[in-house]
Amino acid sequence: MKTQLKITVLLLSLSVFFTSFGQSKRDLDNYRQPDQRGINVFEAPKDSISTFDGINVRIGGQSTLQFQALDHENSGAVALKEIGYNFNLATANLDLDVALAKGVRMHLRTYLSSRHHPEPYVKGGYIQIDNLDFVSEGFMSGFMKYATLKVGHMENNYGDAHFRRSDNAQALYNPFVGNLIMDAFTTEVGAELYYRRNGFIGMVGFTNGKLNQAVSNPDTGGASFLAKLGYDKQLNDDLRFRLTGSLYNTGAVQTSYLYSADRAGSRYYLVLENEDANPTNQFRSGRYNPNLRNKITAVMINPFVKYRGLEFFGTFENATGRANNELEDRTATQLAGELIYRFGQNEKFYVGTRYNKVDSEEANGDDIEITRFNLSAGWFLTKNILAKFEYVSQKHDGYNANSIFNDGKFDGIMLETVISF
Incomplete structure (x- = not known):
């Protein structure tokens, strides 16, 4: 913990240093803005013109707070934690984005405060390469005009839903308070190669299949393969269309964390948890993990359509696999649909609904x-400040009589404020 605090102090000192010396350039090349301009941006845009004129360090971050007013109940076979109406833990991120060379950028995110960990810790980071002039001027320029390479211990690009989810304190991209029930998100060491041209998107990636890195137990390692294929085009001034299909596959790993890697935790605190639960240990309340721990093949299809202020984002997901002690594969399927209407000057207001189902x-x-x-x-008070109101209702069916989720349900309202810069 002391080491983590020292790192945090160092990062904050760097922030003060660069601010003091006038590092005011906030817009970077090939970069998704952390404010309202980043809404409905998926992969970081591919810029054709470089503005690099020397190393530039961008200090950013997010701070988020929720008020929770939820009630829960089940069949009574297992007693539930008594919960009331109050504020959740305020969460915070610290981001470092550094332009290192023409078309070369580094990203590092640290969770300063999160539901799971009482101390700051690094979520992950990567280096993004959009130009190879650092090798020699003009090297592979024809290919790199359309290609991007990302390498690091990073959030892996499986599906499109992870671009809209809340990432600890970075909740500005999410029009809702919570993420999906089956929340596909993981950080593994690997590389992803993108090729984008005339609206078409292709990506292949490989990782070592590990969330927690270690050289011990070398015989229990593995690898994961990722791929994405899609089309994203602004067809005219009013209409944008995007459709992608994604694959995540691992044949044999010690532990797969695809649906349990989010150490930051869910937004619905202590719902359907037992009497001994606490927010730190039971930090995935309201989510579902199919526990396909050692073998998994997951496919996600995401359509996105935006016509003027009206947008639809959908998710179809199928995950098949098993744990080492199981003889046959099991399957989990998820459907989700979001309908959002944005209005007002610069679309500063929105209303929306989402339906999410897991079998x-x-x-x-x-x-x-x-x-x-x-x-x-x-309501976007400014491009950096968002206030949200949400009503949520969740129901569980099909669980056996001894399960805490038997006839389980929760509902109520959530209020959330987000600052992101």
């Missing part, structure tokens, strides 16, 4: 169904 075969034989309904409204 899954449990290892104990239960065929379970989880459904969630959300209503949301938001």
Whole structure:
């Protein structure tokens, strides 16, 4: 913990240093803005003209706070934690983005405060290469005009839903308070190669399949393969269309964290948790992990359509796999649809709804169904400040009589404020 605090003090000192010496250039090349301009941006844009004129360090971050007013209940077979209405833990991120050379950028995110960890810790980072002039001027320029390479211990690009989810304190891109029930998100060491041309998107990637890095137990390692293929085009001034299909596959790893890697935790604190639960240990309340721990093949398809202020984002996901002690594969399927209407000057207001459903075969034989309904409204006070209101209702069916989720449900309202810069 002392080491983490020293790192945090160092990063904050760097922030003061660069601010004091007039590092005021906030817009970087090939970069997704952390404010309202980053809404509905997926992969970082590919810029054709470089503005690099020397190393530039951009200090940014986010701070987020929720007020929770949720009630929960189940069949009574397992007693639930008593919860009331109050504020959740305020969460915070610190971002360092550094332009290192023409078309070369580094990103590092540190969680300063999160639901799971009481101390600051690094989420991950990567180096992004959009130009190879550092090798020699004009090297592979024809290919790099359309290509991007990312390398690091980073958030892996499986599906499009992770571009809209809340990442600890970075909740400005998410029109709702919570993420999906089956929240696909992981950080693994690897590389991703992108090729984008005339609206078409292609990506292939490989990782070592590990969330927690270690050289011990070398025989229990593995690898994961990622791929994405899609099309994203602004067809005219009013209409944008995007459709992608993604694959995440690992044949044998010690532990797969695809649906449990988010150490920052969920937004719905202590819902459907037992009497001994606390926010730090039971930090995934309201989510579902199919526990395909050692073998998994997951496919996600995401359509996105925006016509003027009206937008639709959809998710179809199918995950198949098993744990080492299982003889047969199991399958979990997720459907989600979001309908958002943005209005006002610069679309500073929005209202939206989302329906999310998961059907899954449990290892104990239960065929379970989880459904969630959300209503949301938001107001961008400035491009860096967002206030949200959300109503959420979630129900669990198909669990056996001894499960805490038997006839489980929760509902109520959430208020959230986000500052991102």
